[in-house]
Amino acid sequence: MRILDGHNDALLALWRAGAGPEGFLEGGVTEHLDLPRARAGGFAGGFFAVYVPVPGEHALEDLVVETADGYEVPPLAPLDPGYARRFAEAQIDLLFAIERASDGAVRVVRTAAELAACVEGDAVGAILHLEGAEPLDPELSLLEPLYERGLRSVGIVWSRPNAFGEGVPFRFPSSPDTGPGLTAAGRELVRACNRLRIVLDLSHLNERGFLDVAGLTDAPLVATHAGAHAVCPHSRNLLDTQLDLIRDSGGVVGLVFDVPMTSPESTRDPASPLGVLVSHVDHLVERMGIEHVALGSDFDGATMPASLGDAAGLPRLLDALRESGYGEDDLAALAHGNWLRVLAATWGA
């Protein structure tokens, strides 16, 4: 079954390895996602994140500190806008270099029809996504040029403050209610993305920011990579009240596969069984209905369960869902149908 996926950090993984387009096309460089493993696992496309890392910091795990009842990454400082812009430009250039060198095997998609063609065929569709709006100026003069280049999705924040809003610090256990809502520039960003029909990704946003977007936007609410807070009370996961708003908007949650964000005790042990991901799907489906649940792996940006491994292991997750009682129609909706519906509704036909 062909799969659309809400989030990967393959571009960042290629940069960390100092690799060019061939690193993605020939494989063997990234940890979880490249063209050979996409083909092996039925990965038909997804959101390719342009993410700007904490300067000089290569592993978030190194920042984790223990707390009385769990752990946290202490609040991170905002990025320098010039650094964020230069870094993001290089990542965007790399994505287009991959497309050019791929001989049609990787396509940066701009419409739902182009993405649907990847699901029907055998190309990988890449959705250009900003994870954190730091590369944008608060006046948004850079948004439309990026849209013209192919930008179709914007995560307002990553897990740090920026000019537009405040992301949740990584914390367990924790509510996502960790700080103030959107800034005035953040509210303008929501309106501008609505005008251009760019997806607004709510992942990493704190609860007040989430509610601000829900009150402003005219598009379906989307969280590209998150889990159910009722199953794993991590700051990055969504409360039932947030799931209700996503359902009521016609939106979708892409289930993240990250072990610390999905295992109920927030373990970092990759031995976490696939049943943990199934339990998140069960909760999301029970709360919202199957039509609002999709996948959002976070390949190359998170700790994958060893039983899944990498993109080539995606069929094993579908098998685990099958074994727990999901039928083929439900799996088709979860694997690609729901993403296609929500993206068509947001981008226009």
Ligand code: ZN
């Ligand atoms: Zn993320």
